Amino acid sequence: MKKANVKNYKSDQEVRWCAGCGDFAVLNAVYKAMAEMNIPTEDIAVVSGIGCSSRFPYYMGTYGFHGIHGRASAISSGVKVANPKLSVWQITGDGDALAIGGNHFIHVIRRNIDMNLILFNNQIYGLTKGQYSPTSKMGAKTKSSPFGTVEQPFNPGELVIGARGKFFARVVDANIKMCTEIFKEAEKHKGLSAVEVLQNCVIFNEGIYNFINDKKEKSDRQIFLKDNQAMIFGKNKDKGLMMDGFKLKVVEIGKNGITEDDILIHDAQENDTVLHNALINMHPPEFPIAMGVIRAVKEQHYDDLVEKQIKEVQEKTSIRNMDDLLNSGSVWEVK
Amino acid sequence: MSKKIDTIVLEEVVIKFSGDSGDGMQLTGTQFSNTSALIGQDVSTFPDYPAEIRAPQGTVGGVSGFQLNFGSKAIKTPGDFADVLVAMNPAALKANARWIKEGGTIIIDSDTFNKKNFKKAEFKSEKPFEELKLEDRNIIQAPISFLTKETLKGMGMTTKNVLRSKNMFTLGIIYWLFNEPLDLSINFFKKKFKKLPKVAKANEMALRAGFNYAGTVEALPRNYKVAPASIEKGFYRNVSGNVATAWGLIAGAERADLNLFIGSYPITPATEILQELTARKDLGVKAFQAEDEIAGICTAIGASFAGNLGVTTTSGPGLALKGEAIGLAVITELPLVIVNVQRGGPSTGLPTKTEQSDLMQALYGRNGESPAVVIAATTPSDCFYYAYEACRIAVEHMTPVILLTDGFLANGAEPWRIPKMDDLPKIKPPFAKIGEKYLPYKRELEKLNRKWAVPGTKGLEHRIGGLEKMEITGNVSYVPENHEVMSKQRAEKVKRVENFIPELKIYGDEDAHLLIVGWGGTYGHLLTALNEMRKDGKKVALAHFNYIFPLPKNTFDVLSKFKKIVIAELNLGQFANYLRMNFPSLEYLQYNKIQGLPFTVVELKENFNKILEAK
Ligand SMILES: Cc1ncc(C[n+]2csc(CCOP(=O)(O)OP(=O)(O)O)c2C)c(N)n1
Ligand code: SF4
Ligand SMILES: [Mg+2]
Numbered sequence: 001m002k003k004a005n006v007k008n009y010k011s012d013q014e015v016r017w018c019a020g021c022g023d024f025a026v027l028n029a030v031y032k033a034m035a036e037m038n039i040p041t042e043d044i045a046v047v048s049g050i051g052c053s054s055r056f057p058y059y060m061g062t063y064g065f066h067g068i069h070g071r072a073s074a075i076s077s078g079v080k081v082a083n084p085k086l087s088v089w090q091i092t093g094d095g096d097a098l099a100i101g102g103n104h105f106i107h108v109i110r111r112n113i114d115m116n117l118i119l120f121n122n123q124i125y126g127l128t129k130g131q132y133s134p135t136s137k138m139g140a141k142t143k144s145s146p147f148g149t150v151e152q153p154f155n156p157g158e159l160v161i162g163a164r165g166k167f168f169a170r171v172v173d174a175n176i177k178m179c180t181e182i183f184k185e186a187e188k189h190k191g192l193s194a195v196e197v198l199q200n201c202v203i204f205n206e207g208i209y210n211f212i213n214d215k216k217e218k219s220d221r222q223i224f225l226k227d228n229q230a231m232i233f234g235k236n237k238d239k240g241l242m243m244d245g246f247k248l249k250v251v252e253i254g255k256n257g258i259t260e261d262d263i264l265i266h267d268a269q270e271n272d273t274v275l276h277n278a279l280i281n282m283h284p285p286e287f288p289i290a291m292g293v294i295r296a297v298k299e300q301h302y303d304d305l306v307e308k309q310i311k312e313v314q315e316k317t318s319i320r321n322m323d324d325l326l327n328s329g330s331v332w333e334v335k
Numbered sequence: 336m337s338k339k340i341d342t343i344v345l346e347e348v349v350i351k352f353s354g355d356s357g358d359g360m361q362l363t364g365t366q367f368s369n370t371s372a373l374i375g376q377d378v379s380t381f382p383d384y385p386a387e388i389r390a391p392q393g394t395v396g397g398v399s400g401f402q403l404n405f406g407s408k409a410i411k412t413p414g415d416f417a418d419v420l421v422a423m424n425p426a427a428l429k430a431n432a433r434w435i436k437e438g439g440t441i442i443i444d445s446d447t448f449n450k451k452n453f454k455k456a457e458f459k460s461e462k463p464f465e466e467l468k469l470e471d472r473n474i475i476q477a478p479i480s481f482l483t484k485e486t487l488k489g490m491g492m493t494t495k496n497v498l499r500s501k502n503m504f505t506l507g508i509i510y511w512l513f514n515e516p517l518d519l520s521i522n523f524f525k526k527k528f529k530k531l532p533k534v535a536k537a538n539e540m541a542l543r544a545g546f547n548y549a550g551t552v553e554a555l556p557r558n559y560k561v562a563p564a565s566i567e568k569g570f571y572r573n574v575s576g577n578v579a580t581a582w583g584l585i586a587g588a589e590r591a592d593l594n595l596f597i598g599s600y601p602i603t604p605a606t607e608i609l610q611e612l613t614a615r616k617d618l619g620v621k622a623f624q625a626e627d628e629i630a631g632i633c634t635a636i637g638a639s640f641a642g643n644l645g646v647t648t649t650s651g652p653g654l655a656l657k658g659e660a661i662g663l664a665v666i667t668e669l670p671l672v673i674v675n676v677q678r679g680g681p682s683t684g685l686p687t688k689t690e691q692s693d694l695m696q697a698l699y700g701r702n703g704e705s706p707a708v709v710i711a712a713t714t715p716s717d718c719f720y721y722a723y724e725a726c727r728i729a730v731e732h733m734t735p736v737i738l739l740t741d742g743f744l745a746n747g748a749e750p751w752r753i754p755k756m757d758d759l760p761k762i763k764p765p766f767a768k769i770g771e772k773y774l775p776y777k778r779e780l781e782k783l784n785r786k787w788a789v790p791g792t793k794g795l796e797h798r799i800g801g802l803e804k805m806e807i808t809g810n811v812s813y814v815p816e817n818h819e820v821m822s823k824q825r826a827e828k829v830k831r832v833e834n835f836i837p838e839l840k841i842y843g844d845e846d847a848h849l850l851i852v853g854w855g856g857t858y859g860h861l862l863t864a865l866n867e868m869r870k871d872g873k874k875v876a877l878a879h880f881n882y883i884f885p886l887p888k889n890t891f892d893v894l895s896k897f898k899k900i901v902i903a904e905l906n907l908g909q910f911a912n913y914l915r916m917n918f919p920s921l922e923y924l925q926y927n928k929i930q931g932l933p934f935t936v937v938e939l940k941e942n943f944n945k946i947l948e949a950k
Binding site for chain 1: 369372373375566567568569570571572573582585586589594596598615616617618619621623625626627629630633634635636637638639640641642643645659660662663667753754755756789790791792793794795796797798799800801802810811
């Protein structure tokens with residue numbers, strides 16, 4: 001496929017995030033993914049809610065809609081169902097999607113509307129200057145939790161699965177290459193593709209994802225999952241994942257008689273959620289954090305079913321316009 | 336059995352069918368009103384559903400009613416008080432006791448008037464008529480259950496199924512009483528129970544038996560005849576306010592050549608609009624039952640952004656939830672229709688009852704300077720035209736429009752002369768031109784609307800949203816002066832809608848001593864009161880508003896001609912205060928009612944007469 005020029009996807013507006021904000025990298029990855037897939041700019045609609053990340057549409061050379069806080073899922077649902085030919089990208093934050101917009105988030109996933117939902121998880125409310133969010137770790141000290149939070153965070157992937165999601169991927173802002181690749185996977189997948197971006201907020205939550213980005217340690221601390229490939233990771237590709245009863249465990253290849261053949265093969269297309277859920281829930285230090293496409297299951301999607309149903313009904317009906325409807329059923333003449 | 340029967344000619348009759356939820360009163364009422372409409376009488380109907388969905392059988396809470404007013408003159412309301420009440424059980428009698436005319440007739444199923452049912456209906460005694468002070472009414476005690484069972488003996492049906500036909504026995508009695516033909520209902524049974532010929536037969540037999548019974552019993556010494564009304568020639572159908580609203584929305588989209596998208600969440604009394612639109616896949620309607628009202632309107636906004644005509648339908652509590660998103664439609668200047676079927680409030684209030692108390696919410700229930708057009712429908716059938724109007728204004732002026740109807744209009748029904756789509760003006764969406772440089776907030780001179788650029792169109796890529804935008808370019812802008820410019824432009828754009836709506840007109844006497852002012856769903860009652868007062872020789876006039884924001888341009892000129900103005904509305908004075916704010920130099924009297932019920936013509940006349948007499 002011929003690549004388009006990245007410049008086509010940029011608007012003329014100055015990008016206004018704090019210097020060093022992870023959002024810049026994600027923006028560039030989105031430009032690249034779109035250009036590499038050569039999606040015509042006029043066929044793209046980028047829809048967001050409110051938050052730092054939600055300023056995104058203004059920086060796109062595509063169609064864009066900056067909505068209201070929490071409602072990006074609903075607005076983008078309307079865009080896609082009304083105009084199913086569009087490639088719809090929903091941009092949302094951890095507050096936008098999981099606090100005020102939690103209801104719409106689970107329902108857009110449940111309906112499996114064909115769009116890419118990019119969730120910027122910086123575990124903080126950036127735009128309102130540093131209050132904790134539904135993904136902030138228990139005990140996080142923030143502007144609105146000076147003594148630490150006393151509530152459990154959501155794990156977004158787990159929510160996606162709970163809402164019967166069919167696609168979930170995780171990437172980290174610092175890895176533009178990975179972001180680009182996964183955004184392309186998300187776009188290719190028919191149905192709702194949820195991508196959690198681990199995003200650094202330099203101002204209010206600096207460094208929370210350093211453990212993944214650390215040059216020396218990152219290959220031990222994360223596993224980049226690929227469909228049909230063994231779940232192997234580590235600097236020396238000597239670690240892998242195996243099942244231990246109903247749980248996952250990390251093993252060392254070559255030790256205790258374990259060979260590459262014993263390592264689990266990733267099956268993103270498996271509809272059963274048990275292993276996907278276990279992968280989503282892996283945390284350091286015991287486990288590497290799972291990156292890449294964790295789940296990508298083919299399933300009918302809402303927008304398409306709507307079109308099909310309309311077509312089916314229209315093939316059978318004798319009512320083709322409003323005049324027909326008005327004169328259908330019980331009608332009488334006054335002479 | 337050649338009994339001599341006097342037939343008395345009447346101009347107008349109000350009948351109320353009432354019984355337990357399971358007694359089939361809605362069907363019975365609809366059958367009578369369809370027959371009456373078909374033979375050319377004018378009709379207006381109103382169902383009265385039980386407040387509780389599963390109230391225990393036989394209790395007052397479980398009574399379901401259907402009122403209809405039919406006549407040889409123009410009928411504008413379902414009537415205040417019933418000439419004939421059908422009560423299928425004691426609870427139905429109790430629930431409707433205060434709505435029977437002096438000298439009216441009550442027909443009961445005497446088989447249900449027993450100790451057990453008196454207790455369920457919480458009668459203190461076993462003398463329901465005395466207890467309710469109804470002894471002086473013309474009471475006809477017909478053993479309807481028994482006679483239905485006798486009629487259908489030998490059909491091989493269970494007693495339970497046999498008793499299902501007792502409503503048709505009752506309908507037969509009423510058909511006889513008003514000299515109405517049976518064939519329409521018989522054909523209806525045949526069609527409806529095509530696959531169950533036995534049921535069709537049983538209903539027909541019960542209907543005929545009721546008719547014959549009424550013709551033979553001494554209790555009904557005479558019957559009545561209502562002549563056809565002189566109504567305009569043409570094809571007619573029955574339509575309820577909610578269905579008319581749904582169809583008006585489709586009509587609006589069709590005349591604009593747009594796809595209709597509805598995003599809604601069910602809520603009484605608006606749900607039926609959503610249901611009707613979900614059924615209209617044949618006409619390509621995309622209906623989205625959202626997870627809540629906010630998602631409903633937000634999907635509609637997304638749909639409008641994407642080039643559909645987005646609409647959302649709700650009632651008061653839902654409108655409250657939609658407030659923030661209406662503001663989003665105001666600032667993004669997209670077409671959007673919000674239908675609000677008003678019910679009793681605040682909070683959950685009286686969900687099944689009617690009221691006009693969301694006016695201020697519709698006008699002002701949002702943050703910021705957030706002007707949206709507000710219009711109101713006045714009869715069940717004109718919900719069609721005002722839904723179409725809402726679409727026209729929303730699309731051509733690029734603005735959200737709130738259409739107010741109410742529980743009374745929504746559930747009420749009347750015969751409606753079927754319009755032709757070609758008679759409704761085309762709606763012209765102000766699409767941006769391909770090939771021209773697109774500036775999202777560049778305005779058209781006449782209406783001040785911006786242009787609509789639909790995603791999928793090459794070269795018109797742009798970004799809009801909830802943040803304030805620079806005029807013309809549409810870039811995000813915090814420039815103080817620009818905010819003022821944009822606020823004023825948004826206000827002026829909505830104000831200019833006044834140049835594209837009809838002027839306010841007056842019914843009645845130009846030189847009236849009293850001008851009655853109303854808006855929305857009270858039209859039928861106010862007009863009937865006006866006509867009756869004028870018949871009594873009073874000089875009165877009526878100004879009834881469909882267009883609330885902006886008001887018709889001639890509003891002040893009309894109002895200021897009259898010495899006395901009374902504003903009648905089903906709230907505590909919201910429209911009165913709105914007029915006071917707009918035209919403070921005039922003096923306004925008020926007549927308000929807030930009982931979840933429509934006005935009665937009787938109370939209106941009484942109060943207007945008092946005002947006329949006062950110095
Ligand atoms: C109805 C409403 N409530 C509250 C706000 C204030 N607000 C704006 S953004 C935000 C949180 C943003 O956090 P997140 O979604 O995580 O985005 P981020 O800024 O971190 O990218 C809040 C509380 C608002 N704009 N609207
Ligand atoms: S506050 Fe944080 S999330 Fe927001 S722009 Fe600055 S660095 Fe980025
Ligand atoms: Mg955040």
